[in-house]
Amino acid sequence: xxxxxxxxxxxxxxxxxxxxxxxxxxxxxxxxxxxxxxxxxxxxxxxxxxxxxxxxxxxxxxxxxxxxxxxxxxxxxxxxxxxxxxxxxxxxxxxxxxxxxxxxxxxxxxxxxxxxxxxxxxxxxxxxxxxxxxxxxxxxxxxxxxxxxxxxxxxxxxxxxxxxxxxxxxxxxx
Amino acid sequence: xxxxxxxxxxxxxxxxxxxxxxxxxxxxxxxxxxxxxxxxxxxxxxxxxxxxxxxxxxxxxxxxxxxxxxxxxxxxxxxxxxxxxxxxxxxxxxxxxxxxxxxxxxxxxxxxxxxxxxxxxxxxxxxxxxxxxxxxxxxxxxxxxxxxxxxxxxxxxxxxxxxxxxxxxxxxxxxxxxxxxxxxxxxxxxxxxxxxxxxxxxxxxxxxxxxxxxxxxxxxxxxxxxxxxxxxxxxxxxxxxxxxxxxxxxxxxxxxxxxxxxxxxxxxxxxxxxxxxx
Numbered sequence: 144x145x146x147x148x149x150x151x152x153x154x155x156x157x158x159x160x161x162x163x164x165x166x167x168x169x170x171x172x173x174x175x176x177x178x179x180x181x182x183x184x185x186x187x188x189x190x191x192x193x194x195x196x197x198x199x200x201x202x203x204x205x206x207x208x209x210x211x212x213x214x215x216x217x218x219x220x221x222x223x224x225x226x227x228x229x230x231x232x233x234x235x236x237x238x239x240x241x242x243x244x245x246x247x248x249x250x251x252x253x254x255x256x257x258x259x260x261x262x263x264x265x266x267x268x269x270x271x272x273x274x275x276x277x278x279x280x281x282x283x284x285x286x287x288x289x290x291x292x293x294x295x296x297x298x299x300x301x302x303x304x305x306x307x308x309x310x311x312x313x314x315x316x317x
Numbered sequence: 318x319x320x321x322x323x324x325x326x327x328x329x330x331x332x333x334x335x336x337x338x339x340x341x342x343x344x345x346x347x348x349x350x351x352x353x354x355x356x357x358x359x360x361x362x363x364x365x366x367x368x369x370x371x372x373x374x375x376x377x378x379x380x381x382x383x384x385x386x387x388x389x390x391x392x393x394x395x396x397x398x399x400x401x402x403x404x405x406x407x408x409x410x411x412x413x414x415x416x417x418x419x420x421x422x423x424x425x426x427x428x429x430x431x432x433x434x435x436x437x438x439x440x441x442x443x444x445x446x447x448x449x450x451x452x453x454x455x456x457x458x459x460x461x462x463x464x465x466x467x468x469x470x471x472x473x474x475x476x477x478x479x480x481x482x483x484x485x486x487x488x489x490x491x492x493x494x495x496x497x498x499x500x501x502x503x504x505x506x507x508x509x510x511x512x513x514x515x516x517x518x519x520x521x522x523x524x525x526x527x528x529x530x531x532x533x534x535x536x537x538x539x540x541x542x543x544x545x546x547x548x549x550x551x552x553x554x555x556x557x558x559x560x561x562x563x564x565x566x567x568x569x570x571x572x573x574x575x576x577x578x579x580x581x582x583x584x585x586x587x588x589x590x591x592x593x594x595x
Contacts, residue, residue: 211421217380267498
């Protein structure tokens with residue numbers, strides 16, 4: 144399969160050329176976040192507390208990794224719809240990319256279109272392969288949440304597919 | 318009366334946690350066949366990736382999926398067994414604790430109200446069935462929750478009949494869409510009470526993938542439903558194509574004259590299952 148390289152973080156202009164159905168290989172930084180971390184980030188936004196990372200141009204990967212001796216050994220995507228209630232606000236505040244599995248709500252799709260983001264789908268169930276694309280990880284916030292803490296990942300050639308592009312086109316639409 | 322020691326059970330369950338790092342043999346065969354016949358390029362690429370992932374996980378002993386699930390443990394306990402040195406439940410939990418830690422499985426289990434993690438993947442979900450004899454069969458099904466969240470229970474009226482059963486199963490799979498990580502195995506429990514139907518549905522996931530029901534009527538219903546589900550074209554990962562499900566497994570139990578319960582419990586593509594007999 145042909146794949147485009149997507150360096151993260153990025154300017155939103157870099158996303159305009161990505162079309163639903165295209166494969167990408169992500170290089171650079173990703174932040175992890177799933178249910179519990181999203182709740183805390185949104186609470187922090189509401190109360191004006193500091194955020195775990197600057198949101199502008201970043202990619203959030205919906206994952207709770209398995210780690211052994213501090214190294215990630217399995218890290219595939221979790222189901223995205225559970226983060227649908229949080230995602231529009233994060234896209235509005237500059238998040239460029241979210242990565243997970245499964246379809247998104249109309250609200251998320253509209254936010255992606257309005258704010259020029261993208262939603263990428265990774266393969267659910269391929270945790271061991273994705274771990275190989277992660278070259279380093281560190282917990283940057285909410286350590287008490289364990290696997291649900293926010294981790295900063297360095298990734299190299301992390302494979303994904305453009306599931307919803309910046310114009311709102313979706314591969315789940317049939 | 319045969320004695321089985323607490324420690325033997327701990328060791329056995331801990332050993333079964335190897336399920337987390339390898340796909341079951343029947344799932345490997347079913348995934349390979351699905352990939353072979355898949356015509357949708359996106360779905361084929363996803364299936365190919367899942368097969369490569371399973372090979373990598375097994376060879377390097379890495380969790381196949383980061384969601385190593387809740388440990389569902391099914392024990393068939395011979396009535397002539399006496400367990401010595403502690404409670405069966407404690408032995409199973411200790412086995413899960415040790416086995417999951419050994420493979421670096423993440424801690425996925427927490428208090429539903431406080432959301433505070435137990436830190437060690439306990440407690441397990443333990444089902445015990447008393448059977449004849451002096452052996453103990455233990456099966457571990459690490460059950461991921463992307464698929465578990467898609468479970469459905471329908472309490473149909475008797476008038477809805479088999480057509481109602483089919484409609485319910487299709488509705489559950491359609492509603493689940495890409496969320497349970499297709500290609501899936503669909504466990505269906507017909508009859509009993511609400512909880513019996515759900516448990517029957519889950520027990521069907523303990524079969525080899527694609528092994529038909531011994532009941533000729535149910536085996537036929539399984540084939541029909543598999544065709545109908547694959548005609549939905551949800552496909553692997555929701556990318557389309559003809560492999561939404563690898564198999565449909567149906568079980569039944571007598572029910573009340575007033576009802577026709579139908580439970581649907583879905584298994585994701587990462588079918589992980591280990592069994593041993595003490």
